[in-house]
Amino acid sequence: MKYALLIYDKPGSHEALSEQELAAAYREYGALSEDPRCVGGAQLQPVETATTVEVHEGRTLTTDGPFADTKEVFGGYYVFDVSNLDEALELAARVPSARLGGKVEVRPIVEQPS
Amino acid sequence: MLASLVGFLGDFDLAEEAAAEAFAIAAERWPRDGAPANPAAWLAATARNRAIDRIRRARTLAEKTRQLEVPEATVDGLDETLIEDERLELIFTCCHPALATEAQVALTLRALGGLSTEEIARAFLVAEETMKRRLSRAKLKIKQAGIPFQIPADHLLPDRLDAVLAVVYLIFNEGYSGRVDLAAEAVRLGRLLAELMPDEPEVHGLLALMLIHHARRAARFRGDELVLLEDQDRSLWDQAGIAAGRDALDRAIALRGRGPYVLQAAIASLQAQHPIEWAQIAELYERLAALTGSPIVELNRAVAVAQAGRTEAALEIVEQLDLPDYRYLHSTRAELLHRLGRDEEARTAYERALELAVTEPERRFLEQRRAAV
Numbered sequence: 001m002k003y004a005l006l007i008y009d010k011p012g013s014h015e016a017l018s019e020q021e022l023a024a025a026y027r028e029y030g031a032l033s034e035d036p037r038c039v040g041g042a043q044l045q046p047v048e049t050a051t052t053v054e055v056h057e058g059r060t061l062t063t064d065g066p067f068a069d070t071k072e073v074f075g076g077y078y079v080f081d082v083s084n085l086d087e088a089l090e091l092a093a094r095v096p097s098a099r100l101g102g103k104v105e106v107r108p109i110v111e112q113p114s
Numbered sequence: 115m116l117a118s119l120v121g122f123l124g125d126f127d128l129a130e131e132a133a134a135e136a137f138a139i140a141a142e143r144w145p146r147d148g149a150p151a152n153p154a155a156w157l158a159a160t161a162r163n164r165a166i167d168r169i170r171r172a173r174t175l176a177e178k179t180r181q182l183e184v185p186e187a188t189v190d191g192l193d194e195t196l197i198e199d200e201r202l203e204l205i206f207t208c209c210h211p212a213l214a215t216e217a218q219v220a221l222t223l224r225a226l227g228g229l230s231t232e233e234i235a236r237a238f239l240v241a242e243e244t245m246k247r248r249l250s251r252a253k254l255k256i257k258q259a260g261i262p263f264q265i266p267a268d269h270l271l272p273d274r275l276d277a278v279l280a281v282v283y284l285i286f287n288e289g290y291s292g293r294v295d296l297a298a299e300a301v302r303l304g305r306l307l308a309e310l311m312p313d314e315p316e317v318h319g320l321l322a323l324m325l326i327h328h329a330r331r332a333a334r335f336r337g338d339e340l341v342l343l344e345d346q347d348r349s350l351w352d353q354a355g356i357a358a359g360r361d362a363l364d365r366a367i368a369l370r371g372r373g374p375y376v377l378q379a380a381i382a383s384l385q386a387q388h389p390i391e392w393a394q395i396a397e398l399y400e401r402l403a404a405l406t407g408s409p410i411v412e413l414n415r416a417v418a419v420a421q422a423g424r425t426e427a428a429l430e431i432v433e434q435l436d437l438p439d440y441r442y443l444h445s446t447r448a449e450l451l452h453r454l455g456r457d458e459e460a461r462t463a464y465e466r467a468l469e470l471a472v473t474e475p476e477r478r479f480l481e482q483r484r485a486a487v
Contacts (some may be wrong), residue, residue, distance in 0.1 A: 001260045003260075011222075062393075083262070084260045084261070084264075085210075085212060085260045085261050085262060085424035086261075086262050086266070086267075086270070088260075088322050089212075107259075108258060108259055108260055
């Protein structure tokens with residue numbers, strides 16, 4: 001089963017790390033990408049680069065900034081192909097954001113017929 | 115049998131329907147053709163075949179189609195041991211942290227307690243439709259999110275077992291406030307867990323705790339009036355229940371259990387003795403507080419310290435606690451103030467407790483205490 005791991009960062013959490021801690025975190029992010037079960041993913045650029053689009057009655061509304069007005073900021077995602085939810089949850093727990101005040105949402109992906 | 119079907123199919127509803135069909139066929143055929151040599155194996159094989167038929171007919175997703183590659187089971191091929199007891203897998207699935215707590219409770223009662231949806235709805239004072247939806251949503255989540263049907267890996271087991279014990283204890287406490295049926299169900303589940311996980315001390319600890327509390331249920335109320343432990347009519351206690359609880363506690367201690375449930379069971383066991391050794395109980399509460407960091411445990415410790423004769427010390431403990439909206443904090447404080455002759459303050463404390471009282475028996479009890487000050 002394929003799962004999306006949606007990473008929500010606590011703002012400033014990574015910036016607050018020392019050089020060594022940050023390097024260690026990036027190694028963890030890298031290790032997760034290198035895991036053979038990882039079939040996709042991306043890190044998004046900071047929230048200041050975001051633009052949000054809505055369409056109302058044919059008119060497109062474009063606004064500066066991210067969609068969500070939440071404290072946490074969507075920072076990136078992974079896609080893993082694993083046998084069950086527990087495997088996906090274990091991988092999610094390894095995402096550095098999760099222990100730096102952020103959250104990782106784990107959701108199964110709708111499988112498209114190939 | 116239901117447990118092993120759920121495991122095979124990863125789908126509660128399908129498993130239930132298939133099992134029902136198999137039983138229906140058996141009920142029809144066996145009187146006519148005679149029962150097969152291995153009825154359990156026959157039922158399981160038939161149920162699996164019916165389920166596979168249904169799946170084919172429903173033309174479901176690739177995931178289920180993969181399961182059709184499993185060769186159709188024949189009665190001869192099925193070993194009796196294939197009907198494994200998969201109730202432990204079922205318990206852990208029902209109590210998976212990916213499910214909301216109320217869903218875990220409902221699912222556990224439905225799948226293992228054998229209660230009907232209607233009975234569970236009644237027990238939790240919700241409409242049957244609401245409970246039906248809660249159960250469907252939970253079963254759907256298990257299927258869609260891929261919650262595995264397995265006993266958790268060793269490194270996950272401690273947390274997952276805690277979750278299971280918490281669900282069973284929650285069910286017990288729901289029943290403890292008056293709806294006796296749930297408490298008895300919880301004890302049943304506790305016994306099942308002790309049978310399936312005999313080497314886990316906390317499992318025996320929880321069973322012991324529930325058995326001892328349950329044994330005192332007849333004495334807890336006199337009509338509609340709440341009766342304190344020391345005032346209870348001990349002849350109404352179920353002595354067999356207390357003995358069974360103490361047996362379970364002994365097993366837990368023999369397994370070197372020192373966890374929260376074992377400690378609480380030890381406290382309950384001491385409270386069922388006569389005379390009550392409050393100093394020992396206070397010490398156990400101290401250990402429990404160290405483990406859980408719970409201010410409520412500290413409150414109970416204060417009560418034990420007071421009962422052991424050290425009222426001033428007890429009040430000191432209470433004054434440190436941050437439980438402003440907990441009615442028992444105020445009622446305990448009131449009682450201690452009264453014992454120290456500070457009746458004005460005691461009355462005020464009883465008033466605060468009354469503001470927070472939840473049930474009628476509680477309210478009446480607190481009213482009486484306030485009047486007596």
